[in-house]
Amino acid sequence: MNAKTVRTPLLSVRDLRKSFGDREILKGISFDLMAGETMVLIGPSGSGKTTVLRCLNHLEEPSGGAVMLDGETVGGSFIGTGGAFVPAGARELAEQRRKFGFVFQRFNLFPHLTAVQNVAIGPRKVLGLSRAEAEARAERELNRVSLADHMHKRPSQLSGGQQQRVAIARALAMEPSLILFDEPTSALDPELVQEVLDVMRELALEGMTMIVVTHEMTFARQVADRLIFMADGYIVEEGAPEDIFTAPRQEKTQNFLKHVLHR
Amino acid sequence: MNFDWAIIQMAAPLLLQGTMMTLKIGAVAAVLGLAGGIVLGLLSLGGWPLVRFLVRAYVDFIRGTPLLIQIFIVFFGLPVMGLRLGEFWAGVIALSLNCAGYVAEVVRGTVGSVEKGQTEAAMSIGMTRGKILMYILLPQSFRPMVPALTNDLITLLKNTSLLSVISVYELTRSGQAIIASHFVPLEIFTLLAIYYYVIISSLSYASRVLERRLPQW
Numbered sequence: 420m421n422a423k424t425v426r427t428p429l430l431s432v433r434d435l436r437k438s439f440g441d442r443e444i445l446k447g448i449s450f451d452l453m454a455g456e457t458m459v460l461i462g463p464s465g466s467g468k469t470t471v472l473r474c475l476n477h478l479e480e481p482s483g484g485a486v487m488l489d490g491e492t493v494g495g496s497f498i499g500t501g502g503a504f505v506p507a508g509a510r511e512l513a514e515q516r517r518k519f520g521f522v523f524q525r526f527n528l529f530p531h532l533t534a535v536q537n538v539a540i541g542p543r544k545v546l547g548l549s550r551a552e553a554e555a556r557a558e559r560e561l562n563r564v565s566l567a568d569h570m571h572k573r574p575s576q577l578s579g580g581q582q583q584r585v586a587i588a589r590a591l592a593m594e595p596s597l598i599l600f601d602e603p604t605s606a607l608d609p610e611l612v613q614e615v616l617d618v619m620r621e622l623a624l625e626g627m628t629m630i631v632v633t634h635e636m637t638f639a640r641q642v643a644d645r646l647i648f649m650a651d652g653y654i655v656e657e658g659a660p661e662d663i664f665t666a667p668r669q670e671k672t673q674n675f676l677k678h679v680l681h682r
Numbered sequence: 683m684n685f686d687w688a689i690i691q692m693a694a695p696l697l698l699q700g701t702m703m704t705l706k707i708g709a710v711a712a713v714l715g716l717a718g719g720i721v722l723g724l725l726s727l728g729g730w731p732l733v734r735f736l737v738r739a740y741v742d743f744i745r746g747t748p749l750l751i752q753i754f755i756v757f758f759g760l761p762v763m764g765l766r767l768g769e770f771w772a773g774v775i776a777l778s779l780n781c782a783g784y785v786a787e788v789v790r791g792t793v794g795s796v797e798k799g800q801t802e803a804a805m806s807i808g809m810t811r812g813k814i815l816m817y818i819l820l821p822q823s824f825r826p827m828v829p830a831l832t833n834d835l836i837t838l839l840k841n842t843s844l845l846s847v848i849s850v851y852e853l854t855r856s857g858q859a860i861i862a863s864h865f866v867p868l869e870i871f872t873l874l875a876i877y878y879y880v881i882i883s884s885l886s887y888a889s890r891v892l893e894r895r896l897p898q899w
Binding site for chain 2: 476478509510513514517520523525527528530531540541544573575593
């Protein structure tokens with residue numbers, strides 16, 4: 420890795436805004452993310468954490484602000500310096516979107532496909548790999564999330580934890596620049612949470628760039644390189660997890676942590 | 683009341699010829715109607731707003747006007763356009779156009795009711811609209827489409843009887859011919875009802891078998 424890639428952020432978010440009708444959900448979010456970093460977003464429900472993730476890869480169209488991935492504006496480009504903003508076409512946007520892996524709260528696996536087909540369909544149909552290449556890659560990624568034995572099962576035959584790991588493998592198979600996790604363990608039975616967190620911890624250690632929205636505070640504290648606390652559509656506080664957990668500066672952060680840590 | 687059983691014996695085999703014609707019209711119109719309807723349904727889910735509007739307008743017209751009128755329009759309209767195809771094809775085309783309108787609605791409705799998370803997951807791995815439709819939404823729609831499409835095909839089969847008004851020699855028309863020469867309307871119409879019932883029951887049965895055979899997740 421050369422000095423330049425270390426210093427330039429992989430992802431830059433500037434003044435990201437989103438409104439649904441009159442309701443302003445995001446009121447100007449800005450942050451940078453370095454390659455290899457794991458950032459965890461915490462905050463009360465309704466604070467806009469999930470909306471941040473969904474705006475990054477344009478599952479929701481942001482109402483304002485900019486998302487830059489690797490120096491490229493996501494969802495459109497500016498012509499010249501200070502020139503007009505030109506929205507991206509559907510094809511271009513799809514191309515950019517696949518650089519963000521996305522792991523959904525409710526897995527959203529394709530029920531008509533087996534685990535290996537779920538993972539292989541992206542490489543096959545989007546990246547244009549041959550069937551054999553795509554399946555080899557899918558097997559490799561399923562191995563990585565310890566599901567080699569369940570390759571040919573359909574989602575309905577898998578537990579929630581296994582389904583979520585297939586979903587992670589599906590994201591990995593597209594070789595994304597970073598992966599966005601939207602409350603990946605919130606829909607799981609308590610005893611299945613750990614297997615998913617373990618996979619995510621492993622990915623973080625391997626240097627995958629990740630943004631994780633979660634209510635798992637132990638995970639946040641142990642795995643995050645950086646923690647962001649959000650409330651009411653703003654970033655309230657940002658810093659090293661240890662600092663925020665032991666000495667939160669803002670009153671909102673203090674109240675939130677008091678609630679979630681002393682349940 | 684005396685029911686003329688001798689006439690029934692005489693008419694039953696005669697009506698078979700009309701039955702064959704009804705089945706033939708039904709089969710050709712079903713194939714054309716399904717194919718056209720699926721194409722229209724996909725277009726109404728596609729990315730071109732003008733095309734979506736045109737499909738909508740077409741479906742509206744089909745649903746908002748009586749089939750009998752549509753049949754006459756096609757029957758008298760084709761020759762004006764220089765197409766002298768005869769009453770058989772005029773009838774088949776009218777029924778196909780009608781069926782396609784209803785099938786388009788079924789396709790649009792069923793594909794549109796696949797859970798939103800499926801589309802989002804497909805988008806997140808970089809699929810474009812066409813690929814999402816082809817590889818994710820359509821395969822999940824086949825089974826739920828079967829009952830509604832069966833209804834449309836049943837309606838189509840019953841509607842073939844309307845072609846008697848443009849002299850297509852299908853089941854109803856062949857019955858009317860017997861009535862005209864023997865004046866036994868009750869016997870013949872009862873017989874016709876039984877013929878239609880048997881045809882449509884077989885279709886319903888086949889559809890239930892097909893639905894069971896299609897995979898479910």
